Amino acid sequence: MESLTGRPLHPFLRRGIFFSHRDLQEILQLYESGTPFYLYTGRGPSSDALHLGHMIPFLFTQYLQEAFQVPCVIQLTDDEKFLFSKDNSKKLEDYQRLGWENAKDILAVGFDCERTFIFRDTDYIGTMYPNILKIQKAVTYNQAKAIFGFDDSDNIGKHGFPAVQAAPSFSSSFPQLFGSQTNLPCLIPCAIDQDPYFRMTRDVAPKLGYRKPALIHSKFFPALQGENTKMSASMAHTAIYVSDTAKQLKTKVNKYAFSGGGATIEEHQKHGGNCDIDVSYKYLSFFLEDDEQLERIRQEYSSGKMLTGEIKAKLIQVLQPLLERHQQRRSQVTDEMIRKVMTPRQLSF
Numbered sequence: 001m002e003s004l005t006g007r008p009l010h011p012f013l014r015r016g017i018f019f020s021h022r023d024l025q026e027i028l029q030l031y032e033s034g035t036p037f038y039l040y041t042g043r044g045p046s047s048d049a050l051h052l053g054h055m056i057p058f059l060f061t062q063y064l065q066e067a068f069q070v071p072c073v074i075q076l077t078d079d080e081k082f083l084f085s086k087d088n089s090k091k092l093e094d095y096q097r098l099g100w101e102n103a104k105d106i107l108a109v110g111f112d113c114e115r116t117f118i119f120r121d122t123d124y125i126g127t128m129y130p131n132i133l134k135i136q137k138a139v140t141y142n143q144a145k146a147i148f149g150f151d152d153s154d155n156i157g158k159h160g161f162p163a164v165q166a167a168p169s170f171s172s173s174f175p176q177l178f179g180s181q182t183n184l185p186c187l188i189p190c191a192i193d194q195d196p197y198f199r200m201t202r203d204v205a206p207k208l209g210y211r212k213p214a215l216i217h218s219k220f221f222p223a224l225q226g227e228n229t230k231m232s233a234s235m236a237h238t239a240i241y242v243s244d245t246a247k248q249l250k251t252k253v254n255k256y257a258f259s260g261g262g263a264t265i266e267e268h269q270k271h272g273g274n275c276d277i278d279v280s281y282k283y284l285s286f287f288l289e290d291d292e293q294l295e296r297i298r299q300e301y302s303s304g305k306m307l308t309g310e311i312k313a314k315l316i317q318v319l320q321p322l323l324e325r326h327q328q329r330r331s332q333v334t335d336e337m338i339r340k341v342m343t344p345r346q347l348s349f
């Protein structure tokens with residue numbers, strides 16, 4: 001990728017945060033021989049603001065778009081969140097609104113508007129419908145049950161949904177964007193938990209006469225409470241949101257970020273901290289770009305020279321300007337810009 005794009009590798013690649021792939025080398029070979037690809041990623045709009053974990057695939061996709069100068073489609077699955085949510089107080093219209101709001105955070109990441117199409121399923125489903133039907137006919141109920149764990153009491157919308165997430169993997173789902181290029185290669189950056197959808201997609205692709213999409217997967221971003229806990233949109237203290245103020249950031253890190261440090265200063269200085277479980281260190285490994293600084297922190301913290309309070313202060317110092325820049329950019333995204341980026345139109349390569 002470095003030699004093809006003339007750019008240094010993204011830290012997410014250098015550090016194995018994007019750690020696995022399917023057919024990435026084929027995408028790169030095709031690109032090298034003059035066949036461009038398009039990027040496809042997405043988000044289920046379940047909360048007003050995105051947290052740092054949600055940002056990982058978008059930050060990386062934006063980097064790929066800029067490095068390769070390729071088009072990108074971004075699916076907002078308002079339908080998915082409506083069908084899968086157990087919260088019956090939320091209406092379909094609420095998820096549509098969240099999709100619209102989330103599009104602002106996504107645009108603020110820096111996507112190139114000339115090369116990007118963001119769509120909510122409830123707006124755009126019609127154009128994808130022929131591909132959705134072909135996919136649905138090619139997957140049996142038994143297969144879907146085995147992949148997604150549906151059971152007989154799940155609503156019927158859930159059973160049909162995987163085909164909706166699969167359809168954007170095929171360029172013929174976007175006639176207004178790609179015109180006659182109905183079999184463009186597709187690369188999907190996503191978190192590893194989305195892989196089942198795309199294993200299904202890759203399985204059906206040859207049956208429909210389409211290329212299999214390529215994938216590149218990221219690891220999970222841990223919750224503040226530690227590696228084996230889950231970030232929850234309904235529990236604000238489990239995650240740092242891109243909308244958090246400097247004060248909220250500071251409080252969350254100091255109060256909730258799980259520490260791998262010793263129980264007392266004496267113990268910490270004697271045995272050192274454990275970077276494998278320390279959330280502040282983990283977050284720094286995602287967001288501190290300077291490799292040498294990160295390595296110095298790892299050594300000093302592991303040896304006990306750097307204290308828990310100090311590694312937390314470092315994390316706050318790294319994240320605060322990132323949040324501030326994001327909020328600044330987001331405040332400049334208007335409804336008019338969203339309307340434009342959500343309008344199907346020819347994308348430039």
Ligand code: TRP
Pocket residue numbers: 040041042043044075076077080165188189190191194
């Ligand atoms: N299902 C994903 C979620 O819940 C959203 C999504 C749709 C997606 N299409 C995608 C994620 C493609 C990654 C790639 O967030």
